[in-house]
Ligand SMILES: Nc1ncnc2c1ncn2[C@@H]1O[C@H](COP(=O)(O)OP(=O)(O)OP(=O)(O)O)[C@@H](O)[C@H]1O
């Protein structure tokens with residue numbers, strides 16, 4: 579028995595479920611992933627026939643026997659198997675003939691749902707990379723003429739004899755500077771964040787005062803802070819930009835009239851980008867505006883997607899980039915009358 583254990587111990591590290599059979603279709607080993615997939619223990623099923631392990635493995639068994647005879651493996655992308663008395667599992671399986679002592683067949687199983695999840699996640703990451711590439715190109719294109727624009731405005735300003743006209747050149751210069759800063763940020767999404775200790779409520783308060791100054795009339799911002807939240811390690815400027823972009827969108831969507839709630843709380847045992855975190859903070863930005871237009875609801879984090887006249891569609895892309903730099907996640911739920919952005923950031 580120790581022999582069997584040590585012989586197959588390499589398989590035990592795999593996340594893929596693996597079953598090893600001998601030449602007469604007896605189970606020699608189930609690795610831990612297979613034990614958990616089939617809710618069976620290696621010890622209990624060892625030396626049993628494969629047919630005892632599954633309720634209806636007739637056809638699958640026949641294909642395995644053929645593999646033993648012909649020595650050629652196969653892939654079954656859509657196999658349905660069930661343990662006696664349990665629900666059927668939809669599996670992707672790869673069968674490989676082996677010759678290692680008694681072991682004759684090595685079968686790898688993947689749960690299709692799990693596989694689809696992994697693929698979706700991979701697709702999402704590829705998409706995010708494509709986004710960043712697009713943004714970098716775009717930012718270069720915008721950045722190039724900015725220097726000329728600013729320089730010309732300065733030259734023009736020197737020629738102006740009426741002081742009140744300088745107000746206009748100042749607008750050009752200031753806006754060019756603002757764009758320059760934005761483009762620099764877009765161009766260096768991989769720049770190392772400037773990490774310090776950040777208090778999320780300070781970030782929220784800063785955003786609150788900026789938005790109240792920008793929309794002085796009918797925007798109300800309620801706070802619902804969990805003041806026991808610990809501080810987090812992060813880039814303060816980036817986090818302000820994240821929250822500002824989200825809150826400004828809400829204020830703009832409501833046409834400067836409505837209520838926004840900023841709520842914080844502790845979240846425990848969250849999985850973010852495949853990593854499990856014991857402790858995280860959650861910030862919700864909730865507004866009672868018209869909701870995200872349905873036509874763009876699935877795409878708002880993509881660059882250049884905007885439902886707003888004059889919108890550049892970069893605010894949320896940038897916010898998502900910065901949140902990802904912090905190993906966090908940002909997601910949204912929206913319907914007319916209630917839109918909620920949820921930002922989750924891991925705490926050390
Ligand atoms: N709280 C919200 N309520 C309704 N629609 C929203 C809300 N937040 C975002 N949106 C929609 O998502 C779109 C994308 O937002 P995003 O911030 O990425 O770009 P933008 O606001 O159009 O431009 P900018 O780059 O200036 O931020 C918005 O144009 C708007 O249509």
Ligand SMILES: [Mg+2]
Pocket residue numbers: 823826827889892893894
């Ligand atoms: Mg925006």
